[in-house]
Amino acid sequence: MDPEITEITVLPGRDKNGMQETFDRIVIRPGETLSIVGPTGSGKSALIGDIEIFAREDTATGRTVLVNGGMPPEDLVRDPSKKPVALITQNTKCLADLTVQEFLSMHVRSRRIERDGIVAETIALANEFTGEEITAGARMTALSGGQTRSLMVADAITIGNTPIIILDEVENAGIFKDRVIETLRAYGKAVIFVTHDPLVSLMCDRRIVMRNGTVTKIIERDGEEEKALAAIRKMDGILSALRERIRAGESITEAAFAS
Numbered sequence: 432m433d434p435e436i437t438e439i440t441v442l443p444g445r446d447k448n449g450m451q452e453t454f455d456r457i458v459i460r461p462g463e464t465l466s467i468v469g470p471t472g473s474g475k476s477a478l479i480g481d482i483e484i485f486a487r488e489d490t491a492t493g494r495t496v497l498v499n500g501g502m503p504p505e506d507l508v509r510d511p512s513k514k515p516v517a518l519i520t521q522n523t524k525c526l527a528d529l530t531v532q533e534f535l536s537m538h539v540r541s542r543r544i545e546r547d548g549i550v551a552e553t554i555a556l557a558n559e560f561t562g563e564e565i566t567a568g569a570r571m572t573a574l575s576g577g578q579t580r581s582l583m584v585a586d587a588i589t590i591g592n593t594p595i596i597i598l599d600e601v602e603n604a605g606i607f608k609d610r611v612i613e614t615l616r617a618y619g620k621a622v623i624f625v626t627h628d629p630l631v632s633l634m635c636d637r638r639i640v641m642r643n644g645t646v647t648k649i650i651e652r653d654g655e656e657e658k659a660l661a662a663i664r665k666m667d668g669i670l671s672a673l674r675e676r677i678r679a680g681e682s683i684t685e686a687a688f689a690s
């Protein structure tokens with residue numbers, strides 16, 4: 432995480448009935464991973480929205496988000512080039528008919544980055560997250576969902592160098608989720624996943640449980656969940672292999688589950 436941001440803090444607001452939230456505060460620090468879980472309509476999107484815009488009791492939830500223990504500077508909130516939060520969703524789509532090279536180069540110029548090779552580095556990193564190769568000459572509008580999300584994650588890491596990354600249910604978009612989590616940790620990013628995926632949830636350091644617009648529970652991963660994680664990794668590997676076989680047009684028999 433950028434050394435200027437050592438932590439962000441979410442202070443409680445109100446649930447959908449106007450009742451005060453009961454958690455004390457949620458502190459997110461460099462290299463930490465959090466998952467936000469809950470049924471549809473439980474308030475997950477509102478929570479990440481508060482974090483993305485650094486709410487100041489000015490949203491429907493009444494929450495406040497602090498940076499390094501105080502109110503965030505105006506330039507972090509208002510200046511897009513200095514915004515420390517990247518939100519990547521399943522609906523991320525580029526409408527400009529640019530090549531990948533042109534798209535990334537435009538971002539490099541807007542950030543005033545002069546380091547050689549950063550575009551190629553970004554494409555190479557993106558290709559670690561997806562099984563569908565991304566080339567510099569490919570059109571952004573022609574990329575698949577998995578390719579687009581993979582490129583956006585890599586872009587946030589290398590070019591945007593964004594210290595806080597929010598991934599909204601992108602595990603369903605054809606990316607290697609375990610590789611994404613490992614890479615984001617290695618780069619020291621604070622990462623927040625909105626997810627329904629058991630593997631993603633259990634790989635995170637903490638799990639925020641939402642219901643009726645409020646945080647009902649914050650679960651720290653413990654030894655028992657570590658044991659469960661190993662079993663879930665195995666099951667996820669089987670399902671991933673089956674998905675690839677189906678995409679390849681193979682017939683699926685009972686024997687496929689054992690091989």
